[in-house]
Amino acid sequence: MKLTAKDIGVGVMAGLAAALLSVGVITQSTLAMALLLFSPLPIFVAALGWGTGAGFIAALSMAVAVSVLAAPTAAIVVVLITALPAAAASYFIGLARPAEEIGGPKDTYVWYPIADMLLRLALIVGASFIAIGVMIGFGDDFAAQLAASLGQQLAASNPELAANAEAVQDMALFVVRVLPAMQPAVWVMIIVANLYLALRLTAASGKLRRPRDDWPRALRMPRPALAVFAVACAACFLPGGIGYAATAFAGALGACFIMAGFAMLHARTRGAAWRPVALWFAYFAVMLFVFVLFFFLLAGLFDTSRSAPVSKAANTTPNNDN
Template sequence: MNAPKNPILIGIIAGLASAILLAAAGYASLFGVILIIAALASVFIAGLGYGLASSLAAVAAAAIATAIVYSNPMSFVSMGLMLFPAVVMSYLANLARPATELGGPDTAMAWYPLSDILLAAAILTAIATAVTLLLNSDIDAIYGILADTALGMVQEINPELPAGSVTKEQLVGVFQIALPLLQSLQMVIALFAGFYVAVRILTAAGHSARPREDVRVSLRMNRLSIGVFMGGILLMFGGAKIEVIGAALAGAAAGGYLLSGFAIIHNALRDKGWRMPGLILLYLLTLMLPIIPVLLVIAGGLANPRRAIALTPTKQTPTPTNHP
Protein backbone atom coordinates (compact mmCIF):
# COMPACT_ATOMS: atom_id res chain seq x y z
CA MET A 1 0.00 0.00 0.00
CA ASN A 2 1.39 3.38 -0.96
CA ALA A 3 1.73 5.77 1.95
CA PRO A 4 -0.52 8.82 1.72
CA LYS A 5 1.12 12.22 1.31
CA ASN A 6 -0.87 13.83 4.10
CA PRO A 7 -2.58 11.38 6.49
CA ILE A 8 -3.30 14.17 8.98
CA LEU A 9 -5.37 16.08 6.43
CA ILE A 10 -7.23 12.90 5.51
CA GLY A 11 -7.92 12.32 9.20
CA ILE A 12 -9.25 15.84 9.70
CA ILE A 13 -11.59 15.45 6.73
CA ALA A 14 -12.76 12.08 8.06
CA GLY A 15 -13.32 13.56 11.52
CA LEU A 16 -15.37 16.48 10.21
CA ALA A 17 -17.44 14.06 8.12
CA SER A 18 -17.97 11.91 11.21
CA ALA A 19 -19.09 14.92 13.28
CA ILE A 20 -21.57 15.98 10.59
CA LEU A 21 -22.99 12.48 10.26
CA LEU A 22 -23.39 12.06 14.02
CA ALA A 23 -25.09 15.45 14.29
CA ALA A 24 -27.46 14.46 11.48
CA ALA A 25 -28.19 11.15 13.22
CA GLY A 26 -29.74 13.07 16.10
CA TYR A 27 -32.32 14.61 13.78
CA ALA A 28 -33.02 11.67 11.46
CA SER A 29 -34.41 8.91 13.65
CA LEU A 30 -35.32 6.70 10.68
CA PHE A 31 -31.77 6.65 9.30
CA GLY A 32 -30.02 7.39 12.59
CA VAL A 33 -28.39 3.97 12.89
CA ILE A 34 -27.09 4.11 9.32
CA LEU A 35 -25.65 7.59 9.89
CA ILE A 36 -23.92 6.50 13.12
CA ILE A 37 -22.34 3.52 11.36
CA ALA A 38 -21.24 5.79 8.48
CA ALA A 39 -19.71 8.22 10.98
CA LEU A 40 -17.72 5.44 12.63
CA ALA A 41 -16.71 4.06 9.24
CA SER A 42 -15.18 7.46 8.40
CA VAL A 43 -12.82 7.19 11.38
CA PHE A 44 -12.05 3.56 10.58
CA ILE A 45 -11.19 4.44 6.98
CA ALA A 46 -8.68 7.00 8.26
CA GLY A 47 -7.16 4.54 10.74
CA LEU A 48 -7.17 1.35 8.68
CA GLY A 49 -6.13 2.99 5.45
CA TYR A 50 -3.83 5.78 6.54
CA GLY A 51 -2.47 4.94 9.97
CA LEU A 52 -2.64 5.85 13.64
CA ALA A 53 -1.90 9.55 13.18
CA SER A 54 -4.75 9.86 10.70
CA SER A 55 -7.28 8.22 13.05
CA LEU A 56 -6.16 10.38 15.98
CA ALA A 57 -6.56 13.47 13.81
CA ALA A 58 -10.04 12.29 12.86
CA VAL A 59 -11.12 11.90 16.48
CA ALA A 60 -9.61 15.25 17.47
CA ALA A 61 -11.30 17.04 14.56
CA ALA A 62 -14.67 15.45 15.32
CA ALA A 63 -14.43 16.27 19.04
CA ILE A 64 -13.35 19.88 18.47
CA ALA A 65 -16.02 20.47 15.83
CA THR A 66 -18.73 19.05 18.09
CA ALA A 67 -17.61 21.14 21.07
CA ILE A 68 -17.64 24.31 18.94
CA VAL A 69 -21.07 23.63 17.45
CA TYR A 70 -22.71 22.85 20.80
CA SER A 71 -20.58 25.32 22.82
CA ASN A 72 -20.13 22.64 25.44
CA PRO A 73 -16.76 21.29 26.63
CA MET A 74 -18.50 18.08 27.69
CA SER A 75 -19.31 17.45 24.02
CA PHE A 76 -15.57 17.31 23.33
CA VAL A 77 -15.10 14.65 26.00
CA SER A 78 -18.11 12.55 25.02
CA MET A 79 -17.28 12.64 21.30
CA GLY A 80 -13.65 11.78 21.93
CA LEU A 81 -14.58 8.88 24.20
CA MET A 82 -17.15 7.61 21.72
CA LEU A 83 -14.73 7.54 18.79
CA PHE A 84 -11.51 6.53 20.57
CA PRO A 85 -12.29 2.77 20.44
CA ALA A 86 -12.22 3.09 16.65
CA VAL A 87 -8.65 4.40 16.88
CA VAL A 88 -7.50 1.42 18.96
CA MET A 89 -9.38 -1.09 16.80
CA SER A 90 -7.80 0.36 13.64
CA TYR A 91 -4.33 0.27 15.17
CA LEU A 92 -4.70 -3.34 16.31
CA ALA A 93 -6.20 -4.43 12.99
CA ASN A 94 -3.10 -3.18 11.16
CA LEU A 95 -0.68 -5.09 13.38
CA ALA A 96 1.06 -8.05 11.76
CA ARG A 97 4.13 -10.19 12.41
CA PRO A 98 5.80 -13.21 10.81
CA ALA A 99 3.73 -16.35 11.29
CA THR A 100 6.87 -18.22 12.37
CA GLU A 101 6.72 -16.38 15.70
CA LEU A 102 3.45 -18.21 16.35
CA GLY A 103 4.60 -21.56 15.02
CA GLY A 104 3.25 -20.96 11.51
CA PRO A 105 4.90 -21.15 8.08
CA ASP A 106 7.84 -18.89 7.29
CA THR A 107 6.14 -17.67 4.11
CA ALA A 108 3.16 -16.04 5.83
CA MET A 109 2.25 -13.04 7.97
CA ALA A 110 -0.08 -13.37 10.97
CA TRP A 111 -2.54 -10.57 11.64
CA TYR A 112 -3.93 -9.47 14.98
CA PRO A 113 -6.92 -11.72 15.80
CA LEU A 114 -10.37 -10.28 15.23
CA SER A 115 -11.50 -11.77 18.55
CA ASP A 116 -8.91 -9.69 20.42
CA ILE A 117 -9.91 -6.57 18.49
CA LEU A 118 -13.53 -7.14 19.47
CA LEU A 119 -12.60 -7.60 23.14
CA ALA A 120 -10.60 -4.36 23.09
CA ALA A 121 -13.59 -2.62 21.54
CA ALA A 122 -15.88 -3.96 24.27
CA ILE A 123 -13.62 -2.86 27.14
CA LEU A 124 -12.99 0.61 25.71
CA THR A 125 -16.67 1.08 24.91
CA ALA A 126 -17.61 0.14 28.46
CA ILE A 127 -15.11 2.64 29.86
CA ALA A 128 -16.33 5.36 27.49
CA THR A 129 -19.98 4.69 28.32
CA ALA A 130 -19.43 4.66 32.08
CA VAL A 131 -17.27 7.81 32.09
CA THR A 132 -19.69 9.71 29.85
CA LEU A 133 -22.69 8.84 32.02
CA LEU A 134 -20.91 9.51 35.32
CA LEU A 135 -19.59 12.89 34.15
CA ASN A 136 -22.98 13.98 32.86
CA SER A 137 -24.39 16.40 35.44
CA ASP A 138 -27.91 15.94 34.05
CA ILE A 139 -27.93 12.15 34.24
CA ASP A 140 -30.12 12.01 37.36
CA ALA A 141 -32.69 14.23 35.66
CA ILE A 142 -32.57 11.97 32.60
CA TYR A 143 -33.20 8.92 34.76
CA GLY A 144 -36.13 10.73 36.35
CA ILE A 145 -37.66 11.63 32.97
CA LEU A 146 -37.29 8.05 31.75
CA ALA A 147 -38.87 6.74 34.95
CA ASP A 148 -41.81 9.17 34.69
CA THR A 149 -42.37 8.18 31.06
CA ALA A 150 -42.25 4.47 31.87
CA LEU A 151 -44.56 4.93 34.86
CA GLY A 152 -47.06 6.79 32.69
CA MET A 153 -46.98 4.01 30.11
CA VAL A 154 -47.54 1.36 32.78
CA GLN A 155 -50.52 3.23 34.20
CA GLU A 156 -51.95 3.78 30.72
CA ILE A 157 -51.65 0.11 29.81
CA ASN A 158 -53.04 -1.10 33.13
CA PRO A 159 -55.11 1.67 34.78
CA GLU A 160 -56.34 -0.77 37.44
CA LEU A 161 -52.83 -1.26 38.77
CA PRO A 162 -52.79 -0.34 42.50
CA ALA A 163 -51.05 2.93 43.27
CA GLY A 164 -47.55 2.42 44.63
CA SER A 165 -47.09 -1.07 43.20
CA VAL A 166 -44.47 0.38 40.87
CA THR A 167 -42.65 3.44 42.19
CA LYS A 168 -40.53 6.02 40.43
CA GLU A 169 -37.56 5.12 42.61
CA GLN A 170 -37.75 1.50 41.49
CA LEU A 171 -37.82 2.50 37.84
CA VAL A 172 -34.91 4.90 38.32
CA GLY A 173 -32.91 1.98 39.74
CA VAL A 174 -33.78 -0.11 36.70
CA PHE A 175 -32.70 2.61 34.27
CA GLN A 176 -29.43 3.17 36.14
CA ILE A 177 -28.49 -0.34 35.04
CA ALA A 178 -30.41 -0.64 31.78
CA LEU A 179 -29.14 2.59 30.19
CA PRO A 180 -25.37 1.88 30.40
CA LEU A 181 -25.96 -1.79 29.57
CA LEU A 182 -27.96 -1.12 26.41
CA GLN A 183 -25.87 1.87 25.37
CA SER A 184 -22.59 -0.06 25.50
CA LEU A 185 -24.15 -3.11 23.80
CA GLN A 186 -25.43 -1.00 20.91
CA MET A 187 -22.14 0.88 20.62
CA VAL A 188 -20.09 -2.32 20.27
CA ILE A 189 -22.40 -3.44 17.46
CA ALA A 190 -22.16 -0.04 15.76
CA LEU A 191 -18.35 -0.07 16.07
CA PHE A 192 -18.03 -3.45 14.42
CA ALA A 193 -20.48 -2.44 11.68
CA GLY A 194 -18.38 0.66 10.98
CA PHE A 195 -15.20 -1.45 11.04
CA TYR A 196 -16.68 -3.96 8.59
CA VAL A 197 -17.91 -1.27 6.19
CA ALA A 198 -14.54 0.49 6.27
CA VAL A 199 -12.64 -2.75 5.55
CA ARG A 200 -14.88 -3.49 2.59
CA ILE A 201 -14.46 0.03 1.18
CA LEU A 202 -10.68 0.05 1.63
CA THR A 203 -10.31 -3.45 0.18
CA ALA A 204 -12.28 -2.44 -2.90
CA ALA A 205 -10.12 0.68 -3.24
CA GLY A 206 -6.87 -1.23 -2.72
CA HIS A 207 -5.92 0.75 0.42
CA SER A 208 -6.39 -1.95 3.05
CA ALA A 209 -3.30 -3.32 4.77
CA ARG A 210 -5.29 -6.04 6.53
CA PRO A 211 -6.49 -8.90 4.32
CA ARG A 212 -10.17 -9.61 3.97
CA GLU A 213 -11.07 -12.57 6.18
CA ASP A 214 -14.06 -14.83 6.61
CA VAL A 215 -15.95 -12.99 9.34
CA ARG A 216 -18.32 -15.91 9.84
CA VAL A 217 -15.38 -17.97 11.08
CA SER A 218 -13.14 -15.38 12.73
CA LEU A 219 -15.69 -13.17 14.50
CA ARG A 220 -15.64 -14.59 18.02
CA MET A 221 -14.91 -13.31 21.51
CA ASN A 222 -11.84 -14.82 23.16
CA ARG A 223 -11.88 -16.61 26.50
CA LEU A 224 -10.75 -13.55 28.46
CA SER A 225 -14.06 -11.92 27.60
CA ILE A 226 -15.85 -14.35 29.92
CA GLY A 227 -14.04 -12.79 32.88
CA VAL A 228 -14.99 -9.31 31.69
CA PHE A 229 -18.62 -10.34 31.31
CA MET A 230 -18.85 -12.04 34.70
CA GLY A 231 -16.98 -9.20 36.39
CA GLY A 232 -19.43 -6.72 34.92
CA ILE A 233 -22.39 -8.71 36.21
CA LEU A 234 -20.90 -8.84 39.72
CA LEU A 235 -20.21 -5.09 39.71
CA MET A 236 -23.85 -4.45 38.80
CA PHE A 237 -24.68 -5.34 42.40
CA GLY A 238 -22.16 -2.85 43.78
CA GLY A 239 -24.60 0.05 43.96
CA ALA A 240 -24.11 3.76 43.18
CA LYS A 241 -21.44 4.42 40.55
CA ILE A 242 -20.06 0.89 40.63
CA GLU A 243 -23.24 -0.54 39.11
CA VAL A 244 -22.94 1.82 36.13
CA ILE A 245 -19.43 0.53 35.40
CA GLY A 246 -20.58 -3.07 35.82
CA ALA A 247 -23.60 -2.61 33.56
CA ALA A 248 -21.43 -0.99 30.89
CA LEU A 249 -18.93 -3.88 31.02
CA ALA A 250 -21.65 -6.53 30.91
CA GLY A 251 -23.48 -4.78 28.08
CA ALA A 252 -20.36 -4.29 25.97
CA ALA A 253 -19.34 -7.94 26.40
CA ALA A 254 -22.90 -9.01 25.57
CA GLY A 255 -22.69 -6.94 22.39
CA GLY A 256 -19.58 -8.86 21.40
CA TYR A 257 -21.27 -12.18 22.15
CA LEU A 258 -24.30 -11.12 20.12
CA LEU A 259 -22.10 -10.42 17.10
CA SER A 260 -20.28 -13.70 17.66
CA GLY A 261 -23.55 -15.60 17.93
CA PHE A 262 -24.85 -14.21 14.66
CA ALA A 263 -21.52 -15.07 12.99
CA ILE A 264 -21.86 -18.66 14.24
CA ILE A 265 -25.37 -18.87 12.80
CA HIS A 266 -24.23 -17.46 9.46
CA ASN A 267 -21.41 -20.01 9.36
CA ALA A 268 -23.74 -22.90 10.27
CA LEU A 269 -26.10 -21.97 7.42
CA ARG A 270 -23.30 -21.38 4.91
CA ASP A 271 -24.13 -24.25 2.51
CA LYS A 272 -27.80 -24.71 3.30
CA GLY A 273 -30.34 -24.23 0.51
CA TRP A 274 -32.69 -22.45 2.92
CA ARG A 275 -29.95 -20.17 4.26
CA MET A 276 -31.46 -16.86 3.12
CA PRO A 277 -35.05 -17.54 4.30
CA GLY A 278 -33.67 -18.81 7.59
CA LEU A 279 -31.58 -15.69 8.17
CA ILE A 280 -34.46 -13.41 7.21
CA LEU A 281 -36.73 -15.22 9.67
CA LEU A 282 -34.10 -14.99 12.40
CA TYR A 283 -33.60 -11.25 11.97
CA LEU A 284 -37.36 -10.63 11.78
CA LEU A 285 -37.85 -12.54 15.03
CA THR A 286 -35.01 -10.56 16.59
CA LEU A 287 -36.67 -7.29 15.62
CA MET A 288 -40.22 -8.30 16.55
CA LEU A 289 -39.54 -10.30 19.72
CA PRO A 290 -36.06 -9.13 20.67
CA ILE A 291 -35.57 -10.43 24.20
CA ILE A 292 -35.66 -14.21 23.72
CA PRO A 293 -33.83 -14.40 20.33
CA VAL A 294 -31.17 -11.93 21.49
CA LEU A 295 -30.54 -13.87 24.71
CA LEU A 296 -30.27 -17.14 22.76
CA VAL A 297 -27.83 -15.64 20.25
CA ILE A 298 -25.75 -14.13 23.07
CA ALA A 299 -25.69 -17.55 24.77
CA GLY A 300 -24.46 -19.10 21.52
CA GLY A 301 -21.63 -16.58 21.28
CA LEU A 302 -20.75 -17.06 24.94
CA ALA A 303 -20.57 -20.83 24.47
CA ASN A 304 -18.02 -20.63 21.65
CA PRO A 305 -15.12 -18.32 22.59
CA ARG A 306 -11.93 -18.73 20.53
CA ARG A 307 -9.21 -16.92 18.57
CA ALA A 308 -8.71 -17.23 14.82
CA ILE A 309 -5.61 -15.67 13.25
CA ALA A 310 -5.67 -14.50 9.64
CA LEU A 311 -2.60 -15.50 7.59
CA THR A 312 -1.45 -14.05 4.28
CA PRO A 313 1.50 -14.99 2.06
CA THR A 314 4.51 -12.81 2.74
CA LYS A 315 4.99 -11.81 -0.88
CA GLN A 316 1.38 -10.67 -1.21
CA THR A 317 1.12 -8.95 2.16
CA PRO A 318 1.15 -5.12 1.98
CA THR A 319 3.40 -3.34 4.44
CA PRO A 320 1.36 -2.92 7.65
CA THR A 321 0.49 0.63 8.62
CA ASN A 322 1.42 -0.14 12.23
CA HIS A 323 4.09 -2.44 13.60
CA PRO A 324 3.74 -4.47 16.80
Protein backbone atom coordinates in the same frame (compact mmCIF):
# COMPACT_ATOMS: atom_id res chain seq x y z
CA MET B 1 5.34 5.70 12.10
CA LYS B 2 6.04 8.08 9.25
CA LEU B 3 3.27 10.43 8.18
CA THR B 4 3.16 12.02 4.76
CA ALA B 5 1.28 15.17 3.81
CA LYS B 6 -1.29 12.95 2.11
CA ASP B 7 -1.83 10.92 5.28
CA ILE B 8 -2.33 14.09 7.31
CA GLY B 9 -4.71 15.52 4.73
CA VAL B 10 -6.75 12.33 4.60
CA GLY B 11 -6.90 12.23 8.39
CA VAL B 12 -8.08 15.83 8.67
CA MET B 13 -10.74 15.37 5.98
CA ALA B 14 -11.95 12.15 7.59
CA GLY B 15 -12.15 13.86 10.97
CA LEU B 16 -14.17 16.73 9.54
CA ALA B 17 -16.52 14.28 7.84
CA ALA B 18 -16.97 12.36 11.09
CA ALA B 19 -17.64 15.61 12.96
CA LEU B 20 -20.31 16.68 10.48
CA LEU B 21 -21.99 13.28 10.81
CA SER B 22 -22.07 13.60 14.60
CA VAL B 23 -22.87 17.25 15.36
CA GLY B 24 -26.15 17.08 13.46
CA VAL B 25 -27.58 15.13 16.38
CA ILE B 26 -27.94 18.45 18.20
CA THR B 27 -30.96 19.15 15.99
CA GLN B 28 -32.52 15.89 17.27
CA SER B 29 -33.99 15.09 13.87
CA THR B 30 -34.44 11.55 12.58
CA LEU B 31 -31.97 12.11 9.74
CA ALA B 32 -29.35 13.49 12.13
CA MET B 33 -29.71 10.47 14.40
CA ALA B 34 -29.26 8.17 11.40
CA LEU B 35 -26.12 10.04 10.31
CA LEU B 36 -24.68 9.72 13.82
CA LEU B 37 -24.66 5.94 13.40
CA PHE B 38 -22.12 6.31 10.58
CA SER B 39 -19.85 8.81 12.35
CA PRO B 40 -17.10 6.22 13.06
CA LEU B 41 -16.92 5.23 9.38
CA PRO B 42 -14.60 8.03 8.10
CA ILE B 43 -12.13 7.35 10.91
CA PHE B 44 -12.10 3.64 10.09
CA VAL B 45 -11.59 4.28 6.38
CA ALA B 46 -8.70 6.68 7.03
CA ALA B 47 -6.98 4.31 9.45
CA LEU B 48 -7.48 1.13 7.44
CA GLY B 49 -6.56 2.68 4.11
CA TRP B 50 -3.81 5.13 5.06
CA GLY B 51 -2.49 3.79 8.36
CA THR B 52 -2.92 4.22 12.09
CA GLY B 53 -1.43 7.71 12.03
CA ALA B 54 -4.12 8.94 9.65
CA GLY B 55 -6.75 7.35 11.89
CA PHE B 56 -5.50 9.12 15.01
CA ILE B 57 -5.31 12.42 13.13
CA ALA B 58 -8.91 11.85 12.03
CA ALA B 59 -9.96 11.25 15.64
CA LEU B 60 -8.15 14.40 16.82
CA SER B 61 -9.58 16.48 13.97
CA MET B 62 -13.05 15.24 14.81
CA ALA B 63 -12.67 16.29 18.44
CA VAL B 64 -11.42 19.76 17.49
CA ALA B 65 -14.16 20.28 14.91
CA VAL B 66 -16.93 19.20 17.29
CA SER B 67 -15.59 21.48 20.04
CA VAL B 68 -15.76 24.40 17.59
CA LEU B 69 -19.16 23.53 16.11
CA ALA B 70 -20.82 22.52 19.37
CA ALA B 71 -19.19 22.68 22.81
CA PRO B 72 -16.13 21.25 24.56
CA THR B 73 -18.33 18.88 26.56
CA ALA B 74 -19.86 17.54 23.35
CA ALA B 75 -16.37 17.08 21.96
CA ILE B 76 -15.39 14.96 24.97
CA VAL B 77 -18.46 12.77 24.55
CA VAL B 78 -17.80 12.36 20.82
CA VAL B 79 -14.19 11.41 21.47
CA LEU B 80 -15.22 8.85 24.08
CA ILE B 81 -17.96 7.09 22.12
CA THR B 82 -16.80 7.54 18.53
CA ALA B 83 -13.25 8.72 17.93
CA LEU B 84 -11.48 6.68 20.61
CA PRO B 85 -13.19 3.31 19.92
CA ALA B 86 -12.83 3.72 16.15
CA ALA B 87 -9.16 4.69 16.33
CA ALA B 88 -8.38 1.88 18.77
CA ALA B 89 -10.24 -0.80 16.81
CA SER B 90 -8.58 0.19 13.53
CA TYR B 91 -5.20 0.20 15.29
CA PHE B 92 -5.67 -3.38 16.46
CA ILE B 93 -7.02 -4.50 13.08
CA GLY B 94 -3.92 -3.06 11.39
CA LEU B 95 -1.48 -4.94 13.62
CA ALA B 96 0.53 -7.83 12.19
CA ARG B 97 3.67 -9.71 13.10
CA PRO B 98 6.01 -12.03 11.19
CA ALA B 99 4.77 -15.59 11.46
CA GLU B 100 8.35 -16.68 12.01
CA GLU B 101 8.23 -15.11 15.50
CA ILE B 102 5.61 -17.64 16.60
CA GLY B 103 7.02 -20.64 14.79
CA GLY B 104 5.36 -20.06 11.42
CA PRO B 105 6.82 -19.93 7.93
CA LYS B 106 9.08 -17.14 6.72
CA ASP B 107 7.87 -14.23 4.57
CA THR B 108 4.39 -14.46 6.11
CA TYR B 109 2.47 -12.09 8.35
CA VAL B 110 -0.04 -13.12 11.01
CA TRP B 111 -2.67 -10.47 11.60
CA TYR B 112 -4.33 -9.48 14.85
CA PRO B 113 -7.35 -11.73 15.57
CA ILE B 114 -10.78 -10.15 15.40
CA ALA B 115 -11.65 -11.92 18.66
CA ASP B 116 -8.93 -10.08 20.59
CA MET B 117 -9.88 -6.78 18.97
CA LEU B 118 -13.52 -7.36 19.93
CA LEU B 119 -12.68 -7.91 23.60
CA ARG B 120 -10.58 -4.76 23.77
CA LEU B 121 -13.19 -2.75 21.90
CA ALA B 122 -15.89 -3.83 24.36
CA LEU B 123 -13.74 -2.76 27.30
CA ILE B 124 -12.99 0.60 25.67
CA VAL B 125 -16.65 1.28 24.89
CA GLY B 126 -17.68 0.26 28.40
CA ALA B 127 -15.04 2.51 29.95
CA SER B 128 -16.11 5.38 27.68
CA PHE B 129 -19.71 5.20 28.85
CA ILE B 130 -18.54 4.96 32.45
CA ALA B 131 -16.55 8.17 31.94
CA ILE B 132 -19.64 9.85 30.48
CA GLY B 133 -21.66 8.64 33.46
CA VAL B 134 -19.14 10.23 35.81
CA MET B 135 -19.32 13.47 33.82
CA ILE B 136 -23.11 13.72 34.16
CA GLY B 137 -23.12 12.48 37.74
CA PHE B 138 -24.96 9.23 37.07
CA GLY B 139 -25.64 7.48 40.37
CA ASP B 140 -28.45 6.43 42.67
CA ASP B 141 -29.84 9.97 43.03
CA PHE B 142 -29.58 10.65 39.30
CA ALA B 143 -31.18 7.29 38.53
CA ALA B 144 -34.06 8.02 40.92
CA GLN B 145 -34.72 11.38 39.26
CA LEU B 146 -34.52 9.80 35.82
CA ALA B 147 -36.91 7.03 36.84
CA ALA B 148 -39.40 9.56 38.21
CA SER B 149 -39.23 11.64 35.03
CA LEU B 150 -39.57 8.56 32.84
CA GLY B 151 -42.52 7.36 34.91
CA GLN B 152 -44.31 10.66 34.36
CA GLN B 153 -43.70 10.45 30.61
CA LEU B 154 -44.99 6.87 30.47
CA ALA B 155 -48.12 7.79 32.40
CA ALA B 156 -48.76 10.82 30.19
CA SER B 157 -48.32 8.85 26.96
CA ASN B 158 -50.50 5.91 28.05
CA PRO B 159 -53.66 6.71 30.06
CA GLU B 160 -54.14 3.03 30.89
CA LEU B 161 -50.79 2.94 32.66
CA ALA B 162 -51.57 6.14 34.53
CA ALA B 163 -54.18 4.27 36.57
CA ASN B 164 -51.50 1.93 37.93
CA ALA B 165 -48.80 4.18 39.35
CA GLU B 166 -46.89 1.27 40.91
CA ALA B 167 -46.58 -0.55 37.57
CA VAL B 168 -45.40 2.63 35.87
CA GLN B 169 -42.74 3.22 38.49
CA ASP B 170 -41.54 -0.39 38.35
CA MET B 171 -41.24 -0.16 34.57
CA ALA B 172 -39.34 3.11 34.80
CA LEU B 173 -36.95 1.70 37.41
CA PHE B 174 -36.31 -1.34 35.23
CA VAL B 175 -35.50 0.83 32.21
CA VAL B 176 -33.15 3.01 34.24
CA ARG B 177 -31.40 -0.04 35.66
CA VAL B 178 -30.75 -1.65 32.27
CA LEU B 179 -29.91 1.66 30.56
CA PRO B 180 -26.21 1.53 31.56
CA ALA B 181 -26.01 -1.86 29.81
CA MET B 182 -28.15 -1.06 26.78
CA GLN B 183 -26.24 2.01 25.66
CA PRO B 184 -22.77 0.40 25.49
CA ALA B 185 -24.30 -2.77 24.00
CA VAL B 186 -25.98 -0.95 21.14
CA TRP B 187 -23.00 1.30 20.51
CA VAL B 188 -20.43 -1.49 20.36
CA MET B 189 -22.61 -3.18 17.71
CA ILE B 190 -22.69 0.08 15.75
CA ILE B 191 -18.90 0.37 15.97
CA VAL B 192 -18.40 -3.19 14.71
CA ALA B 193 -20.87 -2.64 11.86
CA ASN B 194 -18.94 0.46 10.78
CA LEU B 195 -15.68 -1.46 11.00
CA TYR B 196 -17.04 -4.22 8.77
CA LEU B 197 -18.30 -1.68 6.24
CA ALA B 198 -14.97 0.18 6.26
CA LEU B 199 -13.07 -3.07 5.70
CA ARG B 200 -15.22 -3.82 2.68
CA LEU B 201 -14.84 -0.31 1.27
CA THR B 202 -11.07 -0.15 1.67
CA ALA B 203 -10.69 -3.67 0.30
CA ALA B 204 -12.74 -2.73 -2.77
CA SER B 205 -10.54 0.33 -3.32
CA GLY B 206 -7.36 -1.74 -3.04
CA LYS B 207 -6.06 0.23 -0.04
CA LEU B 208 -6.54 -2.49 2.58
CA ARG B 209 -3.41 -4.49 3.41
CA ARG B 210 -5.08 -6.93 5.79
CA PRO B 211 -6.32 -10.10 4.08
CA ARG B 212 -10.06 -10.62 4.14
CA ASP B 213 -11.36 -12.28 7.31
CA ASP B 214 -13.99 -14.98 7.25
CA TRP B 215 -16.28 -13.04 9.58
CA PRO B 216 -18.81 -15.83 10.26
CA ARG B 217 -15.92 -17.87 11.68
CA ALA B 218 -13.64 -15.09 12.91
CA LEU B 219 -16.25 -13.06 14.81
CA ARG B 220 -15.88 -14.75 18.19
CA MET B 221 -14.81 -13.72 21.66
CA PRO B 222 -11.56 -15.10 23.11
CA ARG B 223 -11.74 -17.45 26.07
CA PRO B 224 -10.43 -14.90 28.62
CA ALA B 225 -13.52 -12.80 27.85
CA LEU B 226 -15.63 -15.40 29.66
CA ALA B 227 -13.96 -14.61 32.97
CA VAL B 228 -14.19 -10.86 32.41
CA PHE B 229 -17.88 -11.14 31.53
CA ALA B 230 -18.58 -13.32 34.58
CA VAL B 231 -16.92 -10.83 36.92
CA ALA B 232 -18.80 -7.92 35.32
CA CYS B 233 -22.15 -9.72 35.63
CA ALA B 234 -21.48 -10.56 39.28
CA ALA B 235 -20.46 -6.98 40.06
CA CYS B 236 -23.68 -5.66 38.50
CA PHE B 237 -25.46 -6.51 41.76
CA LEU B 238 -23.18 -4.28 43.82
CA PRO B 239 -24.71 -0.99 44.96
CA GLY B 240 -23.76 2.46 43.80
CA GLY B 241 -21.34 3.46 41.10
CA ILE B 242 -19.48 0.15 41.06
CA GLY B 243 -22.66 -1.66 40.11
CA TYR B 244 -23.46 0.82 37.34
CA ALA B 245 -19.90 0.62 36.00
CA ALA B 246 -19.98 -3.17 35.98
CA THR B 247 -23.32 -3.03 34.16
CA ALA B 248 -21.74 -0.94 31.41
CA PHE B 249 -18.95 -3.48 30.94
CA ALA B 250 -21.41 -6.36 31.05
CA GLY B 251 -23.57 -4.72 28.39
CA ALA B 252 -20.67 -4.12 26.00
CA LEU B 253 -19.24 -7.62 26.50
CA GLY B 254 -22.66 -9.23 26.24
CA ALA B 255 -23.29 -7.50 22.92
CA CYS B 256 -20.04 -8.95 21.56
CA PHE B 257 -21.04 -12.45 22.67
CA ILE B 258 -24.43 -11.95 20.99
CA MET B 259 -22.74 -10.93 17.75
CA ALA B 260 -20.58 -14.04 18.04
CA GLY B 261 -23.75 -16.10 18.38
CA PHE B 262 -25.17 -14.62 15.19
CA ALA B 263 -21.86 -15.19 13.41
CA MET B 264 -21.95 -18.82 14.49
CA LEU B 265 -25.42 -19.17 12.96
CA HIS B 266 -24.12 -17.75 9.68
CA ALA B 267 -21.18 -20.16 9.75
CA ARG B 268 -23.19 -23.27 10.67
CA THR B 269 -25.81 -22.68 7.97
CA ARG B 270 -23.30 -21.94 5.22
CA GLY B 271 -24.03 -23.99 2.12
CA ALA B 272 -27.44 -25.18 3.33
CA ALA B 273 -30.41 -24.74 1.02
CA TRP B 274 -32.56 -23.59 3.93
CA ARG B 275 -30.02 -20.96 5.06
CA PRO B 276 -31.97 -17.86 3.88
CA VAL B 277 -35.09 -19.07 5.69
CA ALA B 278 -33.15 -19.79 8.89
CA LEU B 279 -31.42 -16.41 8.89
CA TRP B 280 -34.62 -14.55 8.08
CA PHE B 281 -36.47 -16.39 10.85
CA ALA B 282 -33.71 -15.68 13.39
CA TYR B 283 -33.54 -11.94 12.72
CA PHE B 284 -37.32 -11.62 12.52
CA ALA B 285 -37.68 -13.44 15.84
CA VAL B 286 -35.23 -11.02 17.47
CA MET B 287 -37.22 -8.04 16.21
CA LEU B 288 -40.42 -9.50 17.68
CA PHE B 289 -39.08 -11.02 20.89
CA VAL B 290 -36.06 -9.45 22.54
CA PHE B 291 -35.54 -12.45 24.82
CA VAL B 292 -34.38 -14.44 21.76
CA LEU B 293 -31.10 -12.55 22.06
CA PHE B 294 -30.42 -14.60 25.18
CA PHE B 295 -30.07 -17.76 23.08
CA PHE B 296 -27.54 -16.05 20.80
CA LEU B 297 -25.71 -14.87 23.92
CA LEU B 298 -25.47 -18.48 25.11
CA ALA B 299 -24.25 -19.58 21.69
CA GLY B 300 -21.52 -16.95 21.79
CA LEU B 301 -20.51 -17.99 25.30
CA PHE B 302 -20.12 -21.64 24.30
CA ASP B 303 -18.10 -20.95 21.14
CA THR B 304 -14.97 -18.98 21.99
CA SER B 305 -12.04 -19.08 19.60
CA ARG B 306 -9.28 -16.98 18.05
CA SER B 307 -8.51 -17.11 14.34
CA ALA B 308 -5.94 -14.89 12.66
CA PRO B 309 -5.58 -14.40 8.90
CA VAL B 310 -2.16 -14.69 7.29
CA SER B 311 -0.65 -13.07 4.23
CA LYS B 312 2.56 -13.14 2.24
CA ALA B 313 4.96 -10.45 3.40
CA ALA B 314 5.94 -9.55 -0.14
CA ASN B 315 2.37 -8.84 -1.19
CA THR B 316 0.65 -7.31 1.82
CA THR B 317 2.90 -5.34 4.11
CA PRO B 318 1.05 -4.01 7.18
CA ASN B 319 -0.05 -0.41 6.77
CA ASN B 320 1.00 0.43 10.35
CA ASP B 321 4.56 0.70 11.63
CA ASN B 322 3.81 -1.32 14.77
